[in-house]
Amino acid sequence: MRRRIKKYISEELFDIFNIAFMLLLCVATLYPYLNVLAHAFNKGADTARGGLTIYPRVFTLENLRTVLSNDELKQAAIISAARTLTGTLLSILITALAAYALSKRYLPGRGAILVFLTIPMFISGTAVSNFIVMHHLGLLNNFLVYIIPRAFNFFNMIIMRTYFCTIPPSLEESAEIDGASGFLVFARIILPLSLPMLAALSLFTAVGHWNDFFTNLLYIHDHRLNTLQYVLMKIVREHNMMSFINDLRIYQTGRTGEMVPQMTPESIRNAAIIVAVFPIIVVYPFLQKYFINGVIIGEVKE
Amino acid sequence: MSISPIQSNVPEVTSKKKNLLSKIISQKHLLIMLAPCLIWVILFCYTPLWGWYLAFVRYRPGFPISSAPWVGLENFDRFLFKSLDFGRVMRNTIVVNILTLIISMPLEISLAIVIYEMRFKVYKRVMQTISYLPYFISWVIVGGIFFQFLSMQGVVNNLLIALGITKEPIMFLGMPSMAWPILIFTRIWKNLGWSTIVYLGAMGGIDPNLYEAAYVDGAGRMKRIWHITLPGLAPTISVLLILAAGGLISGSFEQVYVFQNPANMEYADTIDTMVFRMGLQQANFSYATAVGIFNTFCSLALLVFVNAVIKRINGRSLF
Numbered sequence: 001m002r003r004r005i006k007k008y009i010s011e012e013l014f015d016i017f018n019i020a021f022m023l024l025l026c027v028a029t030l031y032p033y034l035n036v037l038a039h040a041f042n043k044g045a046d047t048a049r050g051g052l053t054i055y056p057r058v059f060t061l062e063n064l065r066t067v068l069s070n071d072e073l074k075q076a077a078i079i080s081a082a083r084t085l086t087g088t089l090l091s092i093l094i095t096a097l098a099a100y101a102l103s104k105r106y107l108p109g110r111g112a113i114l115v116f117l118t119i120p121m122f123i124s125g126t127a128v129s130n131f132i133v134m135h136h137l138g139l140l141n142n143f144l145v146y147i148i149p150r151a152f153n154f155f156n157m158i159i160m161r162t163y164f165c166t167i168p169p170s171l172e173e174s175a176e177i178d179g180a181s182g183f184l185v186f187a188r189i190i191l192p193l194s195l196p197m198l199a200a201l202s203l204f205t206a207v208g209h210w211n212d213f214f215t216n217l218l219y220i221h222d223h224r225l226n227t228l229q230y231v232l233m234k235i236v237r238e239h240n241m242m243s244f245i246n247d248l249r250i251y252q253t254g255r256t257g258e259m260v261p262q263m264t265p266e267s268i269r270n271a272a273i274i275v276a277v278f279p280i281i282v283v284y285p286f287l288q289k290y291f292i293n294g295v296i297i298g299e300v301k302e
Numbered sequence: 303m304s305i306s307p308i309q310s311n312v313p314e315v316t317s318k319k320k321n322l323l324s325k326i327i328s329q330k331h332l333l334i335m336l337a338p339c340l341i342w343v344i345l346f347c348y349t350p351l352w353g354w355y356l357a358f359v360r361y362r363p364g365f366p367i368s369s370a371p372w373v374g375l376e377n378f379d380r381f382l383f384k385s386l387d388f389g390r391v392m393r394n395t396i397v398v399n400i401l402t403l404i405i406s407m408p409l410e411i412s413l414a415i416v417i418y419e420m421r422f423k424v425y426k427r428v429m430q431t432i433s434y435l436p437y438f439i440s441w442v443i444v445g446g447i448f449f450q451f452l453s454m455q456g457v458v459n460n461l462l463i464a465l466g467i468t469k470e471p472i473m474f475l476g477m478p479s480m481a482w483p484i485l486i487f488t489r490i491w492k493n494l495g496w497s498t499i500v501y502l503g504a505m506g507g508i509d510p511n512l513y514e515a516a517y518v519d520g521a522g523r524m525k526r527i528w529h530i531t532l533p534g535l536a537p538t539i540s541v542l543l544i545l546a547a548g549g550l551i552s553g554s555f556e557q558v559y560v561f562q563n564p565a566n567m568e569y570a571d572t573i574d575t576m577v578f579r580m581g582l583q584q585a586n587f588s589y590a591t592a593v594g595i596f597n598t599f600c601s602l603a604l605l606v607f608v609n610a611v612i613k614r615i616n617g618r619s620l621f
Contacts, residue, residue: 012586014523018416022429029432030445098339101332108326120347129353152342182331197459211440229442236446273446280438
């Protein structure tokens with residue numbers, strides 16, 4: 001009896017420890033975000049006093065409004081959205097087509113093709129040779145450089161192929177007997193049946209597109225094609241922070257004829273972060289549904 | 303290539319004696335589907351390999367590559383033995399990667415166990431939602447968040463001053479000695495939650511009968527974790543170790559680039575960022591290519607080596 005009670009207490013302790021550990025982690029994860037949020041909605045002049053924690057002391061929407069009315073950021077947000085949409089669609093389409101073809105046992109030379117696709121996972125060109133290839137393909141300073149070099153993803157292909165293999169072949173056979181050709185079978189039977197998996201992979205691909213600034217840094221020098229993350233990176237690194245503020249001032253006074261309200265680079269930076277992170281926060285609950293339900297866990301275990 | 307029997311779901315009637323050509327023709331829709339992917343892989347994965355040639359010549363931008371004089375291994379020699387960069391860049395890359403691995407792996411495993419053992423479903427889900435979030439935030443934003451956090455007026459400095467640990471605010475971001483801790487901490491902060499997914503997947507695969515048997519035999523929770531969960535995770539841990547070995551000398555470019563500044567360059571410069579700076583900003587194409595090739599082969603060698611070691615130790619391996 002006494003042993004059982006003792007065990008009971010140790011189990012309780014374990015639970016308490018668990019909860020404490022998790023709470024600590026939650027705080028460590030959320031605190032920095034909330035801190036940024038507080039800065040974004042706090043008046044710049046007040047922020048300069050320091051000591052801001054997780055809530056704004058003097059609430060204002062001015063920082064956010066300034067960021068949203070800035071032409072450079074608006075243009076960048078459009079580019080980011082455009083590349084995310086088109087890039088994700090193209091990538092999922094090309095990868096799914098390849099995955100479907102490779103899911104067929106009777107595809108001639110399937111093993112050889114798989115090896116051909118796997119080798120680049122281990123040996124790749126360097127940054128310089130990639131740059132030269134992009135140059136020769138005319139992709140430098142071209143919007144397509146955001147889309148085409150990400151048009152195929154090996155890991156997504158493997159996940160899709162595994163999924164396509166689980167679709168009963170009898171479904172395809174009956175469609176073929178009814179006279180559907182290969183492409184029709186793919187579009188009318190395979191894709192609709194794989195919708196949950198395709199949705200999950202699309203969301204992951206889209207997040208990758210939205211978050212990427214490397215492509216922009218390497219291959220784009222035309223400022224009209226800059227993405228939001230890249231512009232934000234420049235702001236964050238404070239390379240052109242001062243010029244950014246000056247531009248804002250000129251822009252604002254030029255339009256309204258009055259001085260910009262008191263704003264510090266710090267407030268603007270935090271407001272810009274909030275703008276850039278917003279789409280991720282919006283799609284996150286949808287994403288989360290997939291990985292909690294184990295769609296992705298199943299794939300990782302492969 | 304072995305010719306496998308053609309299955310019945312080929313549109314036209316097939317005979318077993320069909321040769322390869324007619325087989326290809328009958329499967330042409332599959333090949334058309336595969337074509338974009340194959341063209342893509344050739345263009346973006348195999349064509350750049352030809353660029354390795356640059357490492358063995360003295361190439362100057364603006365002149366045709368064919369006119370560049372052949373210099374053999376000179377570019378490798380310059381990087382490995384004659385430059386001051388090599389030691390510094392390798393040290394930073396390896397130290398940050400190894401320390402991240404050593405610190406994060408036990409944390410990841412404990413967090414996965416804590417999530418797995420959590421009895422309250424709602425709490426568990428909330429926890430997962432929160433801890434996975436940073437993985438989906440770009441490095442630029444993580445950088446912005448931490449610049450704010452660590453600034454002279456930031457939360458960390460306020461806390462340190464309030465606790466009386468320092469009198470003057472510390473300029474974390476401009477201190478060379480803080481470069482490694484910042485890189486390590488932010489990488490762990492961003493990936494900790496998400497990386498538990500692999501472990502949770504592996505734990506889901508452990509036979510529940512083992513836990514029941516252990517319970518009947520009187521094993522407490524800690525005992526069950528120690529004797530069943532951890533051994534059950536061993537295969538996953540070895541695979542992750544092998545993969546980590548392959549990535550040991552390639553850092554995450556985006557992260558390092560964001561946190562780098564002239565003040566902490568000595569400790570925040572890694573191979574990736576150096577290749578970028580030398581190759582694409584200063585147009586030392588040949589030199590940067592040599593560094594890139596060196597990096598690729600070292601990674602491959604490490605992967606194969608650690609794979610072999612782990613295979614010898616516990617008989618499991620990646621390939």
